[in-house]
Amino acid sequence: MIRYQSHSSATLSGKEIGLxxxxxxxxxxxxxxxxxxxxxxxRIFSRGWLYIGHTSEVATPGDFRVRKxxxxxxxxxxxxxxxxxxxxxxxxxxxxxxxxxxSGNTKFLRCWYHxxxxxxxxxxxxxxxxxxxxxxxxxxAMGLTPxxxxxxxRGFVFASLATTGPTLREHLGNAAAMIDLMVEAxxxxxxxxxxxxxxxVYRGNWKLVGMDGYHPNFVHASVIAAWxxxxxxxxxxTHRDDPFDDKAASRTRDLGNGHAMxxxxxxxxxxxxxxxxxxxxxxxxxxxxxxxxxxxxxxxxKLLIALAGDPHVGVxxxxxxxNNQIRIMNPVAPDETEVIMFPVRLGGxxxxxxxxxxxxxxxxxxxxxxxxxDDAEIFERAQxxxxxxxxxWIDLSRGLNREERExxxxxxxxxxxxxxxxxxxxxxxxxxxxx
Amino acid sequence: MTVxxxxxxxxxxxxxxxxxxxxxxxxxxxxxxxxxxxxxxxLYWVPCNNDDIDPMRQVSLIYDDRDRLEERLFRLKxxxxxxxxxxxxxxxxxxxxxxxxxxxxxxxxxxSRFVLGEVRLERxxxxxxxxxxxxxxxxxxxxxxxxRVFLVNNDIPMGNLTFVI
Numbered sequence: 023m024i025r026y027q028s029h030s031s032a033t034l035s036g037k038e039i040g041l042x043x044x045x046x047x048x049x050x051x052x053x054x055x056x057x058x059x060x061x062x063x064x065r066i067f068s069r070g071w072l073y074i075g076h077t078s079e080v081a082t083p084g085d086f087r088v089r090k091x092x093x094x095x096x097x098x099x100x101x102x103x104x105x106x107x108x109x110x111x112x113x114x115x116x117x118x119x120x121x122x123x124x125s126g127n128t129k130f131l132r133c134w135y136h137x138x139x140x141x142x143x144x145x146x147x148x149x150x151x152x153x154x155x156x157x158x159x160x161x162x163a164m165g166l167t168p169x170x171x172x173x174x175x176r177g178f179v180f181a182s183l184a185t186t187g188p189t190l191r192e193h194l195g196n197a198a199a200m201i202d203l204m205v206e207a208x209x210x211x212x213x214x215x216x217x218x219x220x221x222x223v224y225r226g227n228w229k230l231v232g233m234d235g236y237h238p239n240f241v242h243a244s245v246i247a248a249w250x251x252x253x254x255x256x257x258x259x260t261h262r263d264d265p266f267d268d269k270a271a272s273r274t275r276d277l278g279n280g281h282a283m284x285x286x287x288x289x290x291x292x293x294x295x296x297x298x299x300x301x302x303x304x305x306x307x308x309x310x311x312x313x314x315x316x317x318x319x320x321x322x323x324k325l326l327i328a329l330a331g332d333p334h335v336g337v338x339x340x341x342x343x344x345n346n347q348i349r350i351m352n353p354v355a356p357d358e359t360e361v362i363m364f365p366v367r368l369g370g371x372x373x374x375x376x377x378x379x380x381x382x383x384x385x386x387x388x389x390x391x392x393x394x395x396d397d398a399e400i401f402e403r404a405q406x407x408x409x410x411x412x413x414x415w416i417d418l419s420r421g422l423n424r425e426e427r428e429x430x431x432x433x434x435x436x437x438x439x440x441x442x443x444x445x446x447x448x449x450x451x452x453x454x455x456x457x
Numbered sequence: 458m459t460v461x462x463x464x465x466x467x468x469x470x471x472x473x474x475x476x477x478x479x480x481x482x483x484x485x486x487x488x489x490x491x492x493x494x495x496x497x498x499x500l501y502w503v504p505c506n507n508d509d510i511d512p513m514r515q516v517s518l519i520y521d522d523r524d525r526l527e528e529r530l531f532r533l534k535x536x537x538x539x540x541x542x543x544x545x546x547x548x549x550x551x552x553x554x555x556x557x558x559x560x561x562x563x564x565x566x567x568x569s570r571f572v573l574g575e576v577r578l579e580r581x582x583x584x585x586x587x588x589x590x591x592x593x594x595x596x597x598x599x600x601x602x603x604x605r606v607f608l609v610n611n612d613i614p615m616g617n618l619t620f621v622i
Contacts (some may be wrong), residue, residue: 024579124612218506218515223614243537248528360614365516377513381520385528389618390503390518392532395540398617 026225026405027356028054036061040455043447046419050408053227058454059356066339066453067092069184071193073341073350074098074108074169076215076364077177084127084142090352091181096169097121097131098179101143106174108181109144109166120166131166140166176205177213178341178348196432197281200333204343204366206322207331209313212369215348217380220363220388224398226405228353231361231397232446233282233336235274235437236420238266241400245392265289266437274421274441276433280338280449282442285434290328298327306372313370331368331379336442338449346379347387357405363387363394418443468561469554475592475599476551476569483621484547488530491621496593499523500603503622508587508607518611518618538619545620549573551588564593564602577617584622585609 034057042049042058052058072091075098079087086099088111095111097120111119113133120131120140130147131140137150144166149155169181173190178201180190191198205211239246246264265272271288290297301307314323336342342349352360365383367376386393408414421439428434435441461469475494482491503519504510512520521529532538551571559565566589573584591603606622 216514218510220505220516220518221612221614223616241539244532244535244539247535247537248532251531252524252528362614367514373513380513380516381525384517384520385525388505388516388518389615390622392529395617395619396538399540 025355025357026054026409027056027059028409028411030055030057033057034061036065036454036457040451043451045444046422047415047417048447050411050414050416052450053229053405053408054356054411056356059353061454062353062450063092065456066450067353068094069182069187070339070453071173071180071182071188071190072339073337073348074172074179074181076213076348077106077174077179078212078214078216079125080106081216082127084129085125086121086128086131086142087125088121088123089350091169091183092353094183095119096181097166099131099142099144102129102141103143105143106172106179107144108169108172108179110169112167113138114146114164114166115149144168176201193279194337195279195281196277196430197279197283197335197337200277200281200283200335201337201343203326203329203333204331204348206318206326207329208368208370209310209317210370211317214367214369215364217365217367217376220365220391220394222361222363222389222394222398223354224359224361224401225357226359226398226401227356228339228351228359229446229450230401230404231342231351231359233274233284233334233342233442234440235266235272235284235442236440237397237400239264241396242393244396245386248392263289263293268436268438270437272437274435274437274439276441276445276448277335278431278445280446281336282338282445283333283335284437284442286332286334287325287329290330291325294324294328297330301327304372304378305374307375310371310375331366336446338446345386346383359401361394361398418447464561468559469556472556472559472567472592472599473554475601476554476567476588476590479601480549480551480571484549486533486541486544486547486620488533488621492526492530494601495523495526496595496600496602497523498602499526500605501526502604503606503608503618504611506612508611518608519606519622533619540617540619543577545575545577545617547573547575547620562594564591564599566591573622575620580616582616584618586611 039058039061042052074089075087080100083100083102086097089096097109097111100106111121113120115138116135118133118135120133139148141147146161146164170185171182173180265286273285275283275285332345333343340351346365348364350362365380418440421435425433425435425441433441479494501521505516505518549571551569553570555568557566569588575582586606586608589605592599593602
């Protein structure tokens with residue numbers, strides 16, 4: 023396989039790597055260099071809060087899902103006590119993965135190397151031929167290793183491998199309210215992440231998947247042409263006029279802590295009438311609107327309905343909530359990234375309406391969608407291009423002349439401005455530079 | 458021993474030819490000619506994660522009715538479908554063609570298997586799977602009313618599946 027990564031001849035320190043981002047530009051080595059990737063794995067993916075999965079994916083005791091924290095394999099499992107935990111997917115004996123399937127329901131996790139058995143709360147319940155171990159062998163201390171910290175926000179399970187640091191709530195900061203926008207698209211405030219997943223992979227760095235309001239009219243020109251042909255088709259229903267025009271009411275936001283979004287609120291509210299006309303034509307649509315108004319009040323419901331559960335937010339470093347999906351980014355190598363897209367089903371909503379949302383998702387996302395493959399294609403072109411490192415700086419200054427700071431500390435720009443990229447790299451620099 | 462009548466053998470050949478012609482046009486990215494092989498109402502379905510899913514509750518790779526299929530092909534024909542620029546070079550072979558509940562006068566279901574080699578840019582990818590076609594006799598010709606593609610790899614991370622599978 024042809025690789026698009028470079029190796030520094032001298033080992034770079036975290037501080038030196040942090041200098042690759044200068045506020046208005048970033049050096050392409052940040053995307054290509056294997057030392058940078060190693061430091062990211064250590065300082066971002068082994069220290070920070072990572073999204074693991076949603077509690078609805080492990081709805082009953084014994085349900086489990088295999089996930090990754092950076093490169094490290096973990097299991098999210100609901101124990102017999104109903105608590106959701108995250109464990110290293112690794113037998114305490116000789117290190118084999120104890121869970122070889124992606125998901126399922128089980129009473130026990132058995133390592134088939136030497137037959138050790140763990141239960142759903144991680145306890146080591148059986149060591150085969152136990153008599154070979156003396157009194158110094160403490161079986162109680164040999165349960166599956168839990169992720170150091172696990173916290174849950176509205177069903178979103180996050181884990182961190184650092185013993186200290188901000189709480190999940192502190193880490194999420196302004197982004198918590200954006201998670202609310204997706205959860206509260208359900209009139210009962212519940213998401214079911216049970217519609218399967220689109221699993222995609224591209225040969226490029228994980229940081230290329232960002233929040234970019236400048237690219238759609240170029241990368242997705244073919245989709246926009248299709249939407250113009252038939253307005254209610256696919257996601258055209260929520261993307262009226264041109265939300266990505268520089269003069270559009272849409273905004274970019276740096277929410278702090280590396281979280282960033284394309285704020286489509288004003289754009290969507292402006293097209294509330296025409297969108298809800300479409301929504302009313304979907305079976306269960308009128309009932310949905312009524313239930314939303316009852317639950318959230320008229321003003322909030324209008325916002326939630328207009329956004330259609332799409333906060334369009336990136337929660338640093340590995341999660342995005344876009345349109346109808348929760349997305350996980352797994353950096354596999356400096357030049358290889360998996361993007362796993364989980365369409366959600368809204369609780370308290372007709373099957374017909376959820377089916378429409380799944381069809382809208384498929385129209386743009388996934389390996390055969392109209393949108394994501396073109397994103398991946400362009401990310402791969404970027405990765406190839408960035409191997410040219412004479413004049414290797416990438417410019418991220420767009421909109422610096424017109425961004426504004428909000429009272430809550432977030433930074434706002436026009437939809438095509440590189441506010442999100444600067445926000446993400448600011449946090450990236452802090453994390454890679456910290457010893 | 459099964460004894461095939463000449464009529465049965467002729468029918469099998471006719472169905473094989475229909476699938477081969479479809480494969481040729483798909484490999485050639487001849488979208489208009491490929492679409493002309495279909496009936497007015499269509500289902501073009503490539504399940505995701507598993508062969509046996511409920512498309513109303515779970516996500517598919519492709520779940521196209523005629524509108525969505527026309528939109529897919531419209532987009533591929535624009536000049537800006539980057540993930541098909543350059544286009545994938547494709548060769549597929551279709552085999553194990555079996556007629557199920559098939560009537561020469563009206564049509565029926567055909568199951569088959571395929572191996573599809575794709576080369577695009579500097580990458581070679583192999584796509585393998587089963588297919589299930591529903592063919593109907595229409596003005597003397599067999600037309601495709603339904604096509605289901607069950608990819609063996611439908612549950613692993615995959616790249617670009619924007620060509621016609």
